[in-house]
Amino acid sequence: MASWNSFPLQVTYEALGWFAFVSWSISFYPQVILNFRRKSVVGLNFDFVVLNLTKHSSYLIYNASLYFSSAIQKQYFEKYGYGEMIPVAANDVAFSIHAVLLTAITLFQIAIYERGSQKVSKVSIGIVSVAWLVAAVCFFIALPNNSWLWLLSVFNTIQVVMTTIKYIPQAVMNFLRKSTDGFSIGNILLDFSGGIANYGQMVVQSIDQDSWVNFYGNIGKVLLSLVSVFFDIIFIIQHYVLYRGKKSSKLEITTEQEDQIREHLVRHSDQSSPENV
Template identity: 30%
Template sequence: MPAVLEYVSNVFGWCYVICWGASLYPPLRLNYSTKSVEAISIDFVWLNFCGSALYLASVVLLFYNGKVREEYAQRNAAEFHHDKPALPLVRFNDVIYGLHSFILIMALLYQFYFLGYRKNHRQHMSRTVKLLLLLIFCSFIALLLHAYTEANTKLELLDLATIFGSVKVALSAIKYIPQAWYNFTRKSMKGFAISSCVIDICGAVCCLVQLFTDSYLEDDINFGFKHPTKLLLSLVTIVFCMLFLLQARLYSEHRRVHEKLV
């Protein structure tokens, strides 16, 4: 049975990587075909970029850094009743997803700034987002300096990896708000790749299945709640993608009514 569940975990893990990775292609393709990025909020893209960088840093530390994994095992050893050491619920597919997402979001920024695609006058970074990203950058510089200069600090690399993941989740929740508001002010989803929302939801469901399968394999169904990054990331994705689908439905109806009146 454990071998079967391990296989199930791997399958759903790669399914979520494929889905979440594939969801980034429809916007890139649509922007390329229309030579326009008018449907996308630039705040959304920059927040997504920052969050993707933090997620990649978090999973790389948790998966590859021996010191981080040792710290995790020491902190969680008391909660395990078997000989297998406690290890973070991070797999190779998480690393691949993080790297792939980071590259594609950079490609989206490239479309915004270097290819001359059509934009409108509202597509500029808001002051709020600029200040938020500056605050995050300065905070992490301060944390790193504190961790490496204070001899008696209790801050460890595991804490940094956890903070990176937590901020990624927060940014994932925040990043959708500018896009939802932008859709609302436009009263249109024209040019927005709706298919990416459906693919994102499928990826989130697969991610949740893998997370709780891994929790079962660890003999602790609550273990998934101790790894909030993937859990909250999946839930936030589902909620906001459902909102975008609802907006697409409402604004398409609004457009049809308007066209009939005209």
């Protein structure tokens, strides 16, 4: 297994990693606090939260397995070379655990607080069901030959797909309501900071090792950062430019608007379906 060549770069790597952990972890709290203060989840898209739980659960399985399992690490080295470093850090595992917990708390708030006519769409339930069904089937495919690294790539693909589509319902809802009222921008600003730091962490490792293997060895982490930053910019523009200071007069989402949100979700999920899953 490779070791660090530069101590300053190693320190920078650790600092960026834990900065990303802190930013991403804290990013869950503004929405939870906003829901608690308002005693309402109107304005928060439920599909976003449900898809987010599947995304973070898949990412937790990937991170924890690759970080703790010596058998899976051996398969990684056999594929990418023993001179490479494992592309998962302790902060990745810590973040995933925290993310699953906080997303579950947000789901609990959805169950107990005022939500108007909002509900989880059948499309999202279907997407989540298919994702876990695919994971289960792939587990039994991997079992005979102990193809655990391949199985982890499946979970990594699932989390990338979920990351890509989970923002769509919220972005569409903001557009239809012409407001970001009820959706915490603090969440987005911290998520944006974490995404930049996460990407920077991988760049630092590549510079130290003079190799870019960690990018395609953990393509999920790369895409997680890039996709998150892309949608964060959209939300920032919606909040500070397009709908700045606008309070929604619509506490409930109409049936027509729900249909439009589902249409965008279906269309995007069809385009994002991975060929290798």
